[in-house]
Amino acid sequence: MAPSYKLLYFNFTGRGEPLRLLLAYGGIPFEDNRFEWDDWPKIKPTTPIGQVPVLEIDGVKYTQTTPLCRYLARVLKLDGKDMLEDLAIETAVEMLWDILKTAYERKFEPEEERKKQILDKLHGQMTVLLGKLDEDTKKNGYIALNRITWADLIFLCVYEDLQNFLAGEDPFKKYPNLENLKNKLLKNKNLQEYLLKRPSNTVNTAYDLKSDI
Amino acid sequence: MAPSYKLLYFNFTGRGEPLRLLLAYGGIPFEDNRFEWDDWPKIKPTTPIGQVPVLEIDGVKYTQTTPLCRYLARVLKLDGKDMLEDLAIETAVEMLWDILKTAYERKFEPEEERKKQILDKLHGQMTVLLGKLDEDTKKNGYIALNRITWADLIFLCVYEDLQNFLAGEDPFKKYPNLENLKNKLLKNKNLQEYLLKRPSNTVNTAYDLKSDI
Known part of the structure; x- marks a missing residue:
C-alpha cells in the first residue's frame, strides 16, 4: 500500500512548496495542512524540532526540506541514476x-x-x-x-x-x-492541476505561477 | 583505478573540513590544497562558481559541500541502506x-x-x-x-x-x-593520523580535535 503523506507548513511557498510540487507532480495524494503566520506560536511546539515543513509519512513526522525532497525524488524516480x-x-x-x-x-x-x-x-x-x-x-x-x-x-x-x-x-x-x-x-498536467487549485498565497501575492499556465 | 581527489579550501575548518575528514576516514589519498584568507581574491575567479570548497574528482571540478559529502559517503559506504x-x-x-x-x-x-x-x-x-x-x-x-x-x-x-x-x-x-x-x-586510526598531521588552523586556534586524541 502506498504510504500516506501529510504536510504541515505556512500558507505560503518558501520551504514547503518544493514538497508540495514534488507530491503534486508525482500525482501522490497528500493532506496539505496550511496555517497562517499568527498561528505559528501555537503550532511550533507540536513539531519535532520547532521547524516546518513537517512531512508525516505513515504517521511518522519528518522535518528538513532538502532531505525530504531527496526522499520524494527517489520515490518518484526524479533522482540520478548514479x-x-x-x-x-x-x-x-x-x-x-x-x-x-x-x-x-x-x-x-x-x-x-x-x-x-x-x-x-x-x-x-x-x-x-x-x-x-x-x-x-x-x-x-x-x-x-x-x-x-x-x-x-x-x-x-x-x-x-x-x-x-x-x-x-x-x-x-x-x-x-x-x-x-x-x-x-x-x-505538466499534474502541476497545472495543483497550481490552479492551490489556495492563494497569503504572503506573496504579486506573482503566482498559475498566471503562466 | 581509484579516482584522484584534489581539494581546494581555506586553511581552516568550516565547509572544507567535512570533505577532508571523510577522505581521511576512508583512507583515500587526496591533495589538500589550503590557502590563506588574503589569497582568496586571486583564487575565487579560478573556481566554477566563485565558491570553495572545490573538489576535483579525476580533474573535474565540483563544488557545494553537502552534495560532495553525500558523494563521498556513498563511495565509503557511510550512507544509508535505504x-x-x-x-x-x-x-x-x-x-x-x-x-x-x-x-x-x-x-x-x-x-x-x-x-x-x-x-x-x-x-x-x-x-x-x-x-x-x-x-x-x-x-x-x-x-x-x-x-x-x-x-x-x-x-x-x-x-x-x-x-x-x-x-x-x-x-x-x-x-x-x-x-x-x-x-x-x-x-579511529585514520582520523587520528589526519588530525595529528594537519596544519594548524590559522583562523580558529583555541581548540583543535587533536588535543582529544
Missing part, C-alpha cells in the same frame, strides 16, 4: 537554495541600509549562479541533467519566490533558457 | 548545518548588539537541536543510525567549530552522549 548524476542534481539544488536564502535574508532584514547591501549580494549571486544554471539548461534542456529531475521542481519554486521578492525587476529576463524551462515544466 | 535511513542521516546533517550557519553568522556580524542577538538564537538552536541529537545518540550509539554514517563525521567538524566559536563556555557539557560520541570517533 552517484555523479546525483551530485549534479544536488549541486544545482544547493545553488538555487543559496539564492533563495539571500532573498529571504533581505525580506526579513529590518534596516534599510543592510537591505540594500543584501540586495547587491543577491544580484551578484544571481549573475553567477543563474548564469551558470541558464547555460547548463541551454545545453541539457533541463537544469541539471538531460531529463527532468527534482532540481527542476526546486527551480520552479525558486522562480516563483524570486518573482515575488524582486517584483518589478523581472529577475529572469537575462536568463531565457530558464524562462523557457519554466514554461516547459508548466505544461 | 531511503528512510538516508532521510535520518541527512536530517541530522541539516540540523548540524543549521547550528553551524548561525555560529558563522555571529562570527561575521560586525555590530555588537546584533552579535548578542545571534548568540541567543544560537543557544536556542543548540538547546533544541543538540538536545535532540544527544537523545538520538544515547539511543543509537551514533548520531543518526545505530552505526557510523557520514552524519557522525559532520558532527565531528561541527563539534570542533563550536568549541572555537564558543570558546570558554564548553558548549557540549550539557550533551554527554555527544561528548562520548566525539571520543569514540576519535579512536
